Structure formats: structure tokens, C-alpha cells
Amino acid sequence: MLLRSILILLILISSANAFKFDIWQSGKDLKECINIARENNIPLITGNQNVSMSTTFDWRYLKNYQKYREFKYNTSLFGNKAWVYLYFTQNKSELYKIHIRWTAYGQDKNDFERTLFNILDKKYGEKEILMPSNIGEYIFKKMRKWHPDKSTEIILERSSSGFLLIYRDTIIEQELEIEKKKKKLNMIMIDAPKL
Numbered sequence: 384m385l386l387r388s389i390l391i392l393l394i395l396i397s398s399a400n401a402f403k404f405d406i407w408q409s410g411k412d413l414k415e416c417i418n419i420a421r422e423n424n425i426p427l428i429t430g431n432q433n434v435s436m437s438t439t440f441d442w443r444y445l446k447n448y449q450k451y452r453e454f455k456y457n458t459s460l461f462g463n464k465a466w467v468y469l470y471f472t473q474n475k476s477e478l479y480k481i482h483i484r485w486t487a488y489g490q491d492k493n494d495f496e497r498t499l500f501n502i503l504d505k506k507y508g509e510k511e512i513l514m515p516s517n518i519g520e521y522i523f524k525k526m527r528k529w530h531p532d533k534s535t536e537i538i539l540e541r542s543s544s545g546f547l548l549i550y551r552d553t554i555i556e557q558e559l560e561i562e563k564k565k566k567k568l569n570m571i572m573i574d575a576p577k578l
Contacts, residue, residue: 402535402550404481407469409535409552413476416469417448420456427456430468452476461498463488472559479555486545496541499548500527503539507531513538 401409406419420427426437428444430453437444448454452471457464463485470480488495504510513526525541534554540547 402481402531402537402552404483404550405467407478407481409478409480409550409555411478413448413471413478416454416471416478417445425456425458427454427469429453430455449476460485461488461495462490463495472555472562474562477555479552479559481550483548484545485547488545492541495546496525499539499546503527503529503537507537 403409406423407416411419417427419425421440424440426439426441426444429448429451431451432444452473454469454471455466457466459465460483464487466482466484466486468482468484469478470482471477472479485495500510507529508531509529511528511530513528527539529537531537534552536549536551536553538547538549538551540549
């Protein structure tokens with residue numbers, strides 16, 4: 384009974400710290416997200432497809448969806464077209480990251496940037512200015528980061544190609560990295576004696 388109570392508490396704590404963007408929340412599994420897209424008539428497609436002619440939800444674009452971990456759809460945000468990318472973990476198929484990419488915007492780039500900064504600052508508090516790692520990034524990129532809670536990281540990048548807004552569930556992402564390291568170590572342990 385105590386173990387069950389602890390498990391329920393851990394689930395509640397982890398879901399309370401999940402990020403939320405629009406109708407999406409980190410930690411939701413792939414099937415749940417497909418149903419959310421269907422219920423909200425979102426023209427979701429698998430990440431390997433280049434173009435969707437559909438403006439509504441269509442199962443034809445999601446054939447064999449279970450084998451994919453990246454999905455996307457085109458939408459309008461702040462009066463500008465944007466691609467929204469949903470990323471899922473390999474094993475548990477949990478939503479852990481979202482990218483929103485604007486490559487064309489009807490207004491001045493600086494005005495659009497100020498609008499995004501103001502909205503994100505009001506919602507998530509003080510931003511952190513990220514210093515570029517090389518001269519190319521210094522010239523062509525501008526990055527800001529917010530940490531609304533211990534498991535959420537939000538990054539806004541401005542580059543010559545447009546804007547990228549990233550929502551990351553850092554706890555799920557850490558678990559994903561641990562899974563990848565275990566898998567690599569296991570592969571080495573199995574294959575090393577063959578050499």
C-alpha cells in the first residue's frame with residue numbers, strides 16, 4: 384500500500400512539472416497525442432514527410448505511426464506560419480520536446496522578436512541570455528533561455544533563417560540520455576568479445 388502511494392505521488396509530482404504548449408503536455412504518450420490531434424483536428428504528419436496537403440487531421444498521413452518518434456504540423460501563431468515539431472522518447476513514446484519554427488513572418492523581425500520576448504518574459508519570468516559558443520553563432524544567432532520550473536527549459540533562438548522556440552522536459556530528456564548510454568554500453572559489452 385505504501386509503495387502504491389509513493390508511486391501515485393511521484394506520478395503527480397512529475398506531471399505537475401511537465402511543460403505545456405498549446406494543447407500539448409510533456410509526458411503524454413504517443414497514442415494520447417495522436418488522439419489529441421484527432422480531437423482538435425490538427426493536421427499531424429510523421430516527421431519524415433515533407434509536405435501535408437491536408438489542413439485537417441487525416442489518418443493517411445499517420446500510417447505506421449508507432450515506428451516514428453517525430454511528428455509535425457503547420458499552424459499559424461501570432462499571425463505567422465509556423466511548423467510545430469513533437470518529439471517522443473524511443474522506449475516509452477513520451478512527449479519530451481517541442482520545437483516551433485517560424486521561417487517567414489509578416490512583420491519586422493525585431494518587432495516579432497520583441498513580441499515573443501515580452502510574452503515569454505511575462506509568462507515564465509526572467510530570461511537568461513546565452514552566450515554563443517563560437518564567432519559564427521555570435522554573428523548569426525541570438526538565444527534566450529527560461530526555467531519556469533525544475534524540469535522545464537524554454538529556449539528562443541533567432542538566426543538568419545528565422546526563429547526557433549524549444550520546450551524541453553529536462554527530466555524526461557535525462558532519462559532518455561541514460562537509456563541511450565545503457566544501450567551503447569550494452570552493445571559494447573556484447574560486441575567487444577567478438578573482436
